[in-house]
Amino acid sequence: MTEKKTRHVTDAETLKAVTHPLRVKLLGTLRVLGPATASELGRRFGESSGSTSYHLRILAKYGFIEEDPEQPNARDKRWRSVHWGTSWSNAELQQDPAGAEAARAMRRRQLELLIESSERYEADIDSWGPVWQEAAGLSDHFARMKATTVNELRERVHALVREYAERDRDTKGTEMVQVYLGTFPLDESQIQ
Known part of the structure; x- marks a missing residue:
């Protein structure tokens, strides 16, 4: 696989497309765990495959993901991320009210994911053992x-x-x- 780069978003519409809470999770999962089908992602997040399929098509429309060229079979469409990260310029987007709101929404999503991750870790801290308990933290x-x-x-x-x-x-x-x-x-x- 070729080296993936960061996607630098410059317009509000594209950034807004990824601000949906499920889309952020779908994109993150494809980036971290690799290609998956709508059904696999639906099971992971407790969503219908129809819902995940819809959100995957939106992410594809805006160039965040694409069909995986190595499809497992003709029936199940597998998706993969195109970039390993997303970036944007807060200062540039701040010049447009829609851009400012999209950037604010992405920062809120990032904070929500940080809180979710921290709460999951705290709930499972005993399962990690002393080495990881010492390594983890804020x-x-x-x-x-x-x-x-x-x-x-x-x-x-x-x-x-x-x-x-x-x-x-x-x-x-x-x-x-x-x-x-x-x-x-x-x-x-x-x-x-």
């Missing part, structure tokens, strides 16, 4: 930086995640992990 940092420095930091973190994932790809004892990075300017009077 942290926060307060630092004074320029916006350009924050952009550089974000790019370096993304590169480190890719580097470490590649290093451990075929190593025994690995688990799928989610790495979240949030950077927000903060008025010092709001620090709690």
Whole structure:
């Protein structure tokens, strides 16, 4: 398979197409677990295959996914992601009210997924054992930086995640992990 790149979205309509809660999950699952059919995804998320099929067609219409060229049979259509990630410019989208709302909706979806992941981990923490209990967690940092420095930091973190994932790809004892990075300017009077 060829190296997948990040999809940089520049318009509100395309970004809005992926903001639907089920579409975000479908796209994420195809990115992480690989190709799947509407029926397989429907079972995973407790949805009908008709519902997942509809949302998969929307994702395909906007270029996030495509039919997998290696179909298992003529009856079941398997889908795959086209890109490993989605990005957008908050500043560019902020210039258009529809773009600003689409970007806000995506940030809300990201936060919802972070909360869901954290709650799932907390509910199952005993099943992970001490090594993973110690490795998992959240942290926060307060630092004074320029916006350009924050952009550089974000790019370096993304590169480190890719580097470490590649290093451990075929190593025994690995688990799928989610790495979240949030950077927000903060008025010092709001620090709690």
